[in-house]
Amino acid sequence: MDNKKITIDDIARDLGISKTTVSRAISGKGRIGTATREKVLSYISEKNYRPSAIAKGLAQSKTYNLAFAMPSDSKFIDLPFFQRCMWGICAEGSKADYDVLLCIVDENDISGLKRLADNHKVDGVILGRTYENGLAEKYLFSEGIPFVTIGTSAAADAVQIDNDHVEACRELTGRLLDEGLRRLAVIGGRTEHIVNKSRLTGFTKAHTERGLKTDNAIMYMGSSDKDSVEKALAKVLEQNVDCIVCTDDSVCNTVINRLLSLKLEIPKDMRVASFYNSTTLENFRPTITSLEFDAVGAGMLSCSTLLNLIDGVNVSKKTLLGYNILMRDSTRK
Amino acid sequence: MDNKKITIDDIARDLGISKTTVSRAISGKGRIGTATREKVLSYISEKNYRPSAIAKGLAQSKTYNLAFAMPSDSKFIDLPFFQRCMWGICAEGSKADYDVLLCIVDENDISGLKRLADNHKVDGVILGRTYENGLAEKYLFSEGIPFVTIGTSAAADAVQIDNDHVEACRELTGRLLDEGLRRLAVIGGRTEHIVNKSRLTGFTKAHTERGLKTDNAIMYMGSSDKDSVEKALAKVLEQNVDCIVCTDDSVCNTVINRLLSLKLEIPKDMRVASFYNSTTLENFRPTITSLEFDAVGAGMLSCSTLLNLIDGVNVSKKTLLGYNILMRDSTRK
């Protein structure tokens, strides 16, 4: 339609008032006559005028942008968790007229995040995953850029939103033990990912509380890809094991399919549980015992927290989110 | 470290030159003495100065931002395809110093996209999925905003990047038919998603070419959720069918698990193929016959194409990308 972008100057001229007044009518800040405001408002809605967020930002030294840092392995692995977080962040951010800029980060490579931050393109950052080495956190602190982590951070003073993985894993493991499953194997991802460390902590805790010991011979962390998971599974199957606990749905998926191809029936021949749910597991028969978290909610909360942080509102350093335990057929004794 | 953000003015003052000169040293545009340039460059690298992309953008009437519109069902369903596209877009965009802003869109709700565009926050848009009604395309055309679609668009004059779904599905279906599988059922998603329409077209084409007829009694499109897929499957199983073709991995996943829980073996009792691959299907045993596309590549190409479009470079209206056919155990006769 109208190709020319109309500016605040055009409006001021057309209406015979100053752009100060136009600005006030739009922002609602400062005193302004009702009649004048109405006039401006009806004019802009008629002309379909929308102020430039960029210009507004420059004038206010803000960007109205957030960065969401996604782990780079989303290139290869399906990680619906982060997609859902993103969803929550976008939804929550847009309420405050904030938009979200994407970047890909890695345990050892935060160049994507740096670009965004160094170019002054964001007011704050949400870290989608936390690592043992806390590279991103160090950088953001040194630059004085507000940020929130989804997941427990290695940087103690970082503002963190986390699903309570320790508690959740402790409780699920406890339930399995209490149902009489004694020899629990665990196959899981790299403990450089803090979330995996927490899961392991919960797993161990449940044993300790019951005066039981975990057995390192049936615990295989650091299995990030399919091959290493299958190798770990082979080792596990050589031993006396009641149930295999997988730290996430991806590992669990590999384990299940491998068991099936070995003609092992679940739960008759082997029991399986997962510390993270997914639609894939959800479709599976028998149904898989697992933990359920609210990724969208975590995204929303991380966003609203970050916005508070940016605005200088006081926020709590660490918030733990709830979980559901889904006891299902795959762990039936 | 240094909390105060340093600006081009500070540099000019410190170095006793004009900011015009500083700007030229940084951008590389315009004539400038080697000595002067060196002086500026070494100063900014020492002080770790990075110009504000926002201010630069305002001055040039550009944003150096792209929008990537993701389908809203990513809230519920795992859609690794879009995550991978995103990956490609980010990687490609950053080469040209472009960043990507996210928005969630729907078949009937493009308000998220509108916010971004109306606020003048992006130079162009990449549409992650195309719909029959072409709502987003109409809006973008009317606003004169450059855009590229991933997937065939209902708007004929839109610039489109697509995996060649018609050809891919035609070829895979043909192979199944040529191997002697005659009664092919199809269970698939809503044809309001153009990609599903294309898949169906390829499926039908393969039959026609061989003088065969498809049978509507074993074709169930419009099965978007698990329930409807399972219902469709029940109907299919009542009939004489050699193989079930699923339009995507999510449908296929549901079908497989349902078959297993009915104690039907693949491929002995029923054969299965999928028109879209995924890591979930990849893990499955028996291995699943399917199509394989390069989502990261599609993302990269859509981005470079959009950047050309923005720069006024000539681009081809429609680009079709290749595919791989993975003939595997799940369709063995």
Place this chain on the structure above:
DNA sequence: CTGAAAGCGCTTACAG
């Protein structure tokens, strides 16, 4: 209640 003016941090003709 309203406006003139300076400013946000850059770029870019234009002139020298």
Place this chain on the structure above:
DNA sequence: CTGAAAGCGCTTACAG
């Protein structure tokens, strides 16, 4: 090769 000045499209003290 270099600089003064205007401009990108807004906001915000300050004054009236």
